[in-house]
Amino acid sequence: MTVEKASVLLVGSGGVGTIAALNLETGGRASVTAVLRSNYNVVKEKGFKISSCDHGVLEGWRPTEVVNKVPSASEKKFDYIVVVTKNVPDCPPTVAQIIAPAVMPGHTVIVLVQNGLNIQKPIFEAFPDNICLSAVSVIQSHEIEHGVVENDDTDNLSIGAFHNPKLSVEKEQAVAKEFVEIYKAGGKCITTYVEDVPFSRWRKLMYNTCINSVAAVTGMNTGELQLAKGTVDGLIRPLMDEVRTAAKAAGVQLPEDITDFFINNALEPIDMYFEPSMLVDVKKGNFIEFENIVGEPLREGTALGVPMPTLKTLYHLLSAIQYKTKIARGTVTIPPKGDYLAQR
Numbered sequence: 001m002t003v004e005k006a007s008v009l010l011v012g013s014g015g016v017g018t019i020a021a022l023n024l025e026t027g028g029r030a031s032v033t034a035v036l037r038s039n040y041n042v043v044k045e046k047g048f049k050i051s052s053c054d055h056g057v058l059e060g061w062r063p064t065e066v067v068n069k070v071p072s073a074s075e076k077k078f079d080y081i082v083v084v085t086k087n088v089p090d091c092p093p094t095v096a097q098i099i100a101p102a103v104m105p106g107h108t109v110i111v112l113v114q115n116g117l118n119i120q121k122p123i124f125e126a127f128p129d130n131i132c133l134s135a136v137s138v139i140q141s142h143e144i145e146h147g148v149v150e151n152d153d154t155d156n157l158s159i160g161a162f163h164n165p166k167l168s169v170e171k172e173q174a175v176a177k178e179f180v181e182i183y184k185a186g187g188k189c190i191t192t193y194v195e196d197v198p199f200s201r202w203r204k205l206m207y208n209t210c211i212n213s214v215a216a217v218t219g220m221n222t223g224e225l226q227l228a229k230g231t232v233d234g235l236i237r238p239l240m241d242e243v244r245t246a247a248k249a250a251g252v253q254l255p256e257d258i259t260d261f262f263i264n265n266a267l268e269p270i271d272m273y274f275e276p277s278m279l280v281d282v283k284k285g286n287f288i289e290f291e292n293i294v295g296e297p298l299r300e301g302t303a304l305g306v307p308m309p310t311l312k313t314l315y316h317l318l319s320a321i322q323y324k325t326k327i328a329r330g331t332v333t334i335p336p337k338g339d340y341l342a343q344r
């Protein structure tokens with residue numbers, strides 16, 4: 001018996017998105033149309049070159065279809081839109097604006113394979129009748145040049161449903177479980193259904209909010225951060241304590257030993273010198289996802305009465321870095337330098 005393939009629109013085929021497309025196609029239960037932007041021409045012509053710990057080296061790989069624009073729902077009906085762009089709501093277009101043309105109200109399931117907290121809120125607002133899934137990714141995958149992807153760690157995806165109070169929780173969870181089956185059908189990734197999405201999101205923040213962002217501000221990889229005296233105990237631990245306390249205030253109990261767990265496992269070994277994604281973005285001159293990774297936990301914790309002084313300082317440093325990128329990319333204009341010498 002042949003099973004009909006799910007029709008998937010994948011938006012954002014960089015480091016993580018390309019491996020997601022590959023896993024979806026490998027399982028044979030999905031047919032992927034990928035929307036590409038800066039890598040469109042090179043991939044259309046030559047396909048992706050992928051070096052992956054789980055898939056080996058692939059030259060000229062493409063999903064079923066590659067396009068350079070989000071198709072409209074009237075052109076093609078998609079069962080899922082899998083979003084794997086960076087999520088930068090402070091630098092429009094927003095995710096909701098990007099995917100809007102392809103969303104069929106009440107039909108399309110929107111899957112957010114992105115870091116950060118509360119990323120579902122603008123999706124619920126824009127598409128109140130569509131199920132939205134959370135996919136928390138642990139993978140090390142980067143596009144090192146257009147169309148060239150290096151994936152060093154198994155694609156480990158924790159999938160669950162963001163609960164939209166307007167929709168049936170049973171239906172949302174059934175859809176999440178079905179997507180897990182589609183995603184893992186190829187057997188080359190670790191894909192788990194999670195019921196407690198807030199837990200899985202806050203848990204991941206322990207890394208992203210506290211390590212990723214310190215790496216971005218300092219320009220240092222995980223090995224250098226550990227070697228720099230005082231950074232782990234004076235900066236990363238206090239940040240983790242603040243995030244854990246905010247999670248608790250929000251009703252999410254992270255285990256007491258989680259700080260030691262992340263410090264002893266996620267940063268090791270020192271000579272791995274790993275660059276988290278926000279550091280990669282700063283180095284590439286890309287916008288950073290600081291509003292969802294740092295701003296949202298800060299706003300949520302503060303609103304619940306949790307003092308977060310270290311995180312607040314980090315937030316403002318990241319905000320300044322984002323502004324610097326906006327100047328460099330010309331998305332803001334600043335007044336020209338005044339001629340003060342002439343007035344002396």
Ligand SMILES: NC(=O)C1=CN([C@@H]2O[C@H](COP(=O)(O)OP(=O)(O)OC[C@H]3O[C@@H](n4cnc5c(N)ncnc54)[C@H](OP(=O)(O)O)[C@@H]3O)[C@@H](O)[C@H]2O)C=CC1
Pocket residue numbers: 011012013014015016017035036037038039084085086087098113114115137138139140141142143277289
């Ligand atoms: N990299 C990693 O190892 C990990 C990343 N994550 C998370 O996964 C998500 C994706 O990250 P990552 O893969 O690293 O990001 P990348 O920057 O590698 O890829 C993002 C892709 O989205 C594309 N894109 C952005 N906007 C659009 C648009 N409007 N239309 C079409 N394509 C678009 C970008 O194109 P362009 O090149 O033109 O900008 C780029 O190809 C993020 O939320 C990140 O935090 C989570 C775990 C690990």
Ligand SMILES: CC(C)(CO)C(=O)C(=O)O
Pocket residue numbers: 115137138139140207208212275276277278
């Ligand atoms: C922690 C890590 C590396 C997980 O894959 C990540 O989320 C990132 O680099 O943003």
